[in-house]
Every structure is written in structure tokens, then in C-alpha cells.
Amino acid sequence: MELLNQQMSFAGVQRQYKHQSSCLDCDMVFSVYLPPQAQHDVVPVVFWLSGLTCTDENFVTKAGAQRIAAELGLAIVCPDTSPRGEQVPDDPSAAYDFGLGAGFYLNATQAPFDKHYKMYDYVVHELPRLLVELPLDLSRASIMGHSMGGHGALTIAIKNPDQYRSVSAFSPICAPSQCPWGHKALAGYLGVDQKAWEEYDATALLLERGCRLPIKIDQGEADNFLVEQLKPELFLAAAKVELVDVEYGLHPGYDHSYFFIASFIEEHLRFHHRYLG
Numbered sequence: 001m002e003l004l005n006q007q008m009s010f011a012g013v014q015r016q017y018k019h020q021s022s023c024l025d026c027d028m029v030f031s032v033y034l035p036p037q038a039q040h041d042v043v044p045v046v047f048w049l050s051g052l053t054c055t056d057e058n059f060v061t062k063a064g065a066q067r068i069a070a071e072l073g074l075a076i077v078c079p080d081t082s083p084r085g086e087q088v089p090d091d092p093s094a095a096y097d098f099g100l101g102a103g104f105y106l107n108a109t110q111a112p113f114d115k116h117y118k119m120y121d122y123v124v125h126e127l128p129r130l131l132v133e134l135p136l137d138l139s140r141a142s143i144m145g146h147s148m149g150g151h152g153a154l155t156i157a158i159k160n161p162d163q164y165r166s167v168s169a170f171s172p173i174c175a176p177s178q179c180p181w182g183h184k185a186l187a188g189y190l191g192v193d194q195k196a197w198e199e200y201d202a203t204a205l206l207l208e209r210g211c212r213l214p215i216k217i218d219q220g221e222a223d224n225f226l227v228e229q230l231k232p233e234l235f236l237a238a239a240k241v242e243l244v245d246v247e248y249g250l251h252p253g254y255d256h257s258y259f260f261i262a263s264f265i266e267e268h269l270r271f272h273h274r275y276l277g
């Protein structure tokens, strides 16, 4: 891993690393916040998955998470949202909701995307292996995300309950099989057979497998994407069927932006800290 940047923040360090990814077959950049406690000991880690159009930097610069992460002694790892580079195929019309910046945290099976778009394997397997170089206790890990990244966090946690202790999401895409963003992405990356989509649909996965991890979801009521794209009611209905508790908050006046995330990030980090010790 090559260290690209380092800034001191709340007595810890905000870093950015570059590395060659074997599963994505391209160079990748990720960010990590190391709290002051990491100077003397290994610390627990929260993975943050960003949404459409983001890189590893949106959360770092807009969420204001460093102060509370420093207080709680939590590292935060922020991967990019897709493979990158000239050789990586993009949406044919360069739309923001598919291709670069829109990897949907899945393993694509359809050409030409199947060569590089393996964000599920990257987040679940390759990135944790790289992180052994840092003072992190990966046996104490949680995962959270926003919108497309909320979908990523929920699906990854439901499928890997032994790898994470808790999961949370801001404004997640809760049922991608049933919304326009998800239809486009799942058809493009996985093909038209909707059976294959269930592997990456948090609501379908919850109905199939349940979930024993603590789950927290927060949603802005004034979010423009709420009704057409996000559909938390479908995930909450599935949780009720499966007798899964979801700590859910619907917040009047808040939209889909990082202003919402910054307003509630402290609650999310404290939630994860309860389970990370």
C-alpha cells in the first residue's frame, strides 16, 4: 500500500492509501481514520460504504465523523464506490447511476462489467486482508453506509454475520429489485434473470436468512429519493415477518445529503461502539 496523504485530526490521523487490487484488476484508493488510541494499541473498525457518485473522500470531508471516532477509539475505513481507471467500462451514456462511482457492492457476472466490477469481494475479502498492515482489530468490525452504500452495508452484513458485529445505514436503497436505480444496476451487472438479483437485495435476503446482528437505519422524511428509490417500508415489513429488531428513525425535514449524515453520524458511531467494545 502506498500512503498518498496524511492529516492529523482530533489527535488521530486521516490517511489515504493507494494499492493494486487483484479482484478489481485496477489501482484503488481508500481512506482510513485512525483514532489517537491506535498509536498504542489495535482499535476496532467501522467500514463506511458511500453512495452513487462518491469516492473515498465524500464521507471523510463532509460527515464530520473524526471527532467522535477519536473519542470512541474507532477507526473508519472508506473504500471507493467502484473500480477505477481508463480500462474500466462505464455506463454507455456516462450516467451517474451505473458504472464508475456506482459499483453497487456486488460481483458482476455480465460482460464487459464482470472483469472489474467485484466490489462485494473487494469489501468483504480483499480490503480486510490489506488492512492487517494497520493497527486494527478486525475481529471487532462493523459496517455502515449511505444510499447505495446503505444497500451495500445491509446486504454484506446479512450475508456475513460472523464478520461484523453491527450494521447501520443512512437512507439505504432497501429493495433494489423494486426500484429504478436497482433495476438498472442489477440488470446491467447480473443480467435479466431476477432470481440472481435476490443475492444483492437486502429485503429479499432478510426474508430468506433473517439477521441476528443489531441493525440501525435513519431516513430523512424530506428525501427526494425516499418513495421511488429507497422504500424502507419494504425492509421494515420483512424485518417484522422475520422478528428482526430494527432501530429505525424517520426524521422530518432532512433530505438525502451529507447534511443529514453529519447530523446523525454521532448516533451511528455510538451505536456501533456498543457492540465493538
Ligand SMILES: N[C@@H](CCC(=O)N[C@@H](CSC=O)C(=O)NCC(=O)O)C(=O)O
Pocket: 050, 051, 052, 053, 054, 058, 062, 096, 146, 147, 148, 149, 256, 257, 258
Ligand atoms: N447526482 C444525482 C444524485 C447523486 C447523489 O445524490 N449521490 C448521493 C448518493 S445517492 C445514492 O447512492 C451522494 O452521496 N452524493 C455525494 C455527495 O457528496 O453528496 C442527482 O443529481 O440526482
